[in-house]
Amino acid sequence: MSERILVAVAWPYANGSIHIGQTAGAYVPADIFARYHRMKGNDVLMVSGSDSHGTPVTLEAENRGISPEEVFEHYHAEFLDCWDRLGISFDLFTSTHTENHTEIAQDIFSQLYENGYLYTKTMLQPYSEADGRFLADRYVEGTCPHCDFDGARGDQCDECGRTLDAQELIGIRSRLSGDTPIFKETEHFFLKLTAFEDELLDWIRPQAHWRPNVKNFSIGYLEGGLQDRPITRDIEWGIPVPLDGYDGKRIYVWFEAVIGYLSASREWATRRGEPDRWKDFWQSEDAKSFYFMGKDNIPFHTVIWPAMLLGYGGLNLPYDVPANEYMNLEGMKLSTSRSWAIWLPDYLDRYDPDPLRYVIAAGMPETSDSDFSWTEYVRRNNDELVATFGNLVHRVLTMSYRNFDGVVPTPGRLDDDSQALLDEAERRFREVGENLALCKFRAALMEGAMALAQAANRYLDRKAPWQTAKTDRIATATTLWTAMTVINCLKKALYPYLPFSGEKLHAMLGFEGSVADDGWDWSPTDLTSGQSLQKPAPLFQKLDEAIAEQETERIGQQR
Numbered sequence: 001m002s003e004r005i006l007v008a009v010a011w012p013y014a015n016g017s018i019h020i021g022q023t024a025g026a027y028v029p030a031d032i033f034a035r036y037h038r039m040k041g042n043d044v045l046m047v048s049g050s051d052s053h054g055t056p057v058t059l060e061a062e063n064r065g066i067s068p069e070e071v072f073e074h075y076h077a078e079f080l081d082c083w084d085r086l087g088i089s090f091d092l093f094t095s096t097h098t099e100n101h102t103e104i105a106q107d108i109f110s111q112l113y114e115n116g117y118l119y120t121k122t123m124l125q126p127y128s129e130a131d132g133r134f135l136a137d138r139y140v141e142g143t144c145p146h147c148d149f150d151g152a153r154g155d156q157c158d159e160c161g162r163t164l165d166a167q168e169l170i171g172i173r174s175r176l177s178g179d180t181p182i183f184k185e186t187e188h189f190f191l192k193l194t195a196f197e198d199e200l201l202d203w204i205r206p207q208a209h210w211r212p213n214v215k216n217f218s219i220g221y222l223e224g225g226l227q228d229r230p231i232t233r234d235i236e237w238g239i240p241v242p243l244d245g246y247d248g249k250r251i252y253v254w255f256e257a258v259i260g261y262l263s264a265s266r267e268w269a270t271r272r273g274e275p276d277r278w279k280d281f282w283q284s285e286d287a288k289s290f291y292f293m294g295k296d297n298i299p300f301h302t303v304i305w306p307a308m309l310l311g312y313g314g315l316n317l318p319y320d321v322p323a324n325e326y327m328n329l330e331g332m333k334l335s336t337s338r339s340w341a342i343w344l345p346d347y348l349d350r351y352d353p354d355p356l357r358y359v360i361a362a363g364m365p366e367t368s369d370s371d372f373s374w375t376e377y378v379r380r381n382n383d384e385l386v387a388t389f390g391n392l393v394h395r396v397l398t399m400s401y402r403n404f405d406g407v408v409p410t411p412g413r414l415d416d417d418s419q420a421l422l423d424e425a426e427r428r429f430r431e432v433g434e435n436l437a438l439c440k441f442r443a444a445l446m447e448g449a450m451a452l453a454q455a456a457n458r459y460l461d462r463k464a465p466w467q468t469a470k471t472d473r474i475a476t477a478t479t480l481w482t483a484m485t486v487i488n489c490l491k492k493a494l495y496p497y498l499p500f501s502g503e504k505l506h507a508m509l510g511f512e513g514s515v516a517d518d519g520w521d522w523s524p525t526d527l528t529s530g531q532s533l534q535k536p537a538p539l540f541q542k543l544d545e546a547i548a549e550q551e552t553e554r555i556g557q558q559r
């Protein structure tokens with residue numbers, strides 16, 4: 001039976017370009033997962049959007065002397081272009097700056113208020129006389145009391161990842177004027193997280209399919225005791241509080257951004273002309289929702305958003321939160337402020353999308369931090385994509401094209417060696433699917449698909465069809481047909497990872513339409529003898545090893 005799968009992907013702040021860390025943390029795994037489930041014939045909805053509100057966007061606007069709208073619109077357009085070029089196949093990538101999102105966020109705010117889960121309280125917030133305003137979140141910086149990092153912000157320390165209260169910052173100063181703020185009383189709405197502690201623990205503890213790091217972190221977070229959190233701010237950019245008397249306040253960006261998963265689903269349904277379709281993913285009991293993000297966002301998705309959903313009522317809680325650890329860069333933690341990052345638009349201007357998707361998936365930080373290096377990128381491209389998979393394809397297709405009149409050869413009786421390879425293909429294809437369903441993307445790729453590609457290469461070396469071509473035409477045809485059948489299996493197994501080269505290979509094998517339409521099943525009979533092949537062309541480009549050094553030197557110099 002077909003399953004309903006919501007693929008909910010972290011919302012990037014529209015205040016800067018996407019970098020490879022975010023790409024590895026959320027976008028590539030989510031896309032692999034969505035493509036797999038679509039091929040399986042499941043009902044998939046993959047949504048996200050630009051997080052267009054909050055102080056990250058307003059600060060960037062003030063730094064550049066333009067409006068927050070202009071900042072958001074610039075990056076929103078850039079994100080859409082990146083998804084297109086990297087093949088991230090959202091069903092909808094919208095933004096939080098829509099009427100639809102505003103209405104839904106305000107509805108949830110109002111319902112939580114009516115249900116008794118929001119209350120107002122006076123608190124102290126930094127206020128600058130020089131700037132003439134309250135300085136919310138990122139408008140103040142200072143030294144982190146936990147790790148001594150001197151660039152910690154009012155809401156969080158980027159160095160140690162801890163959430164902070166502005167009052168904890170040592171040597172607090174305004175990021176606008178450098179002024180030392182005073183702390184002044186202001187009234188804000190608080191989300192009563194304390195009311196959900198036990199319910200959340202009871203929900204998380206039995207989640208046997210969650211990644212241990214996500215589950216343990218969340219349980220530790222809850223056992224440490226929750227505190228009610230302020231969910232409004234004294235700023236002008238963002239979603240207004242839907243109650244009278246709070247004109248100068250906006251809903252905190254994190255509170256409304258997580259609502260984006262729901263509002264985007266509803267927008268998608270409305271755009272399709274089936275306004276109730278979102279309910280299939282949010283209210284239907286058999287629907288499963290998977291949330292993809294980097295580990296810094298775990299508590300928002302395993303604690304805060306579920307608490308909001310419980311308080312609102314009637315909507316599904318996350319089924320799984322397969323958050324990734326960090327993908328570092330050249331042995332060091334990514335830092336956008338120091339520009340220690342590889343920016344996605346810059347990468348896509350100069351290189352192909354599939355090698356990046358591949359290298360990210362092969363080293364995906366599923367259980368611990370991993371590292372991206374250009375040396376590793378070039379090595380994996382040359383040794384694995386070009387030499388293992390690309391070369392297998394090229395050898396087999398070229399020999400068949402030349403020696404068998406450009407068609408899929410007709411095999412003779414299959415010998416044991418050939419049959420064993422087909423059996424292995426069947427087994428590995430099944431394992432790839434099982435691992436993909438469990439969000440084990442690295443294992444599905446390396447232990448499943450790429451191991452099969454290696455086995456096919458070894459088979460080819462044993463059979464040496466380039467020698468038998470002159471002496472035994474039937475044996476040669478059998479070898480090439482067997483190898484090509486396994487290549488057709490690899491095409492499907494690798495398609496969620498390598499959609500662009502997958503389509504090229506699909507056409508070279510003489511198929512029409514898209515790999516995606518063929519479904520997630522494979523049989524040796526999928527490839528028909530006599531089917532016309534297209535003239536083979538290399539799937540991947542070998543890269544000059546000097547690129548590794550040049551690119552490493554380039555890091556930190558962009559933007």
Ligand SMILES: [Zn+2]
Pocket residue numbers: 144145146147148149152157158159160161162
């Ligand atoms: Zn810190």
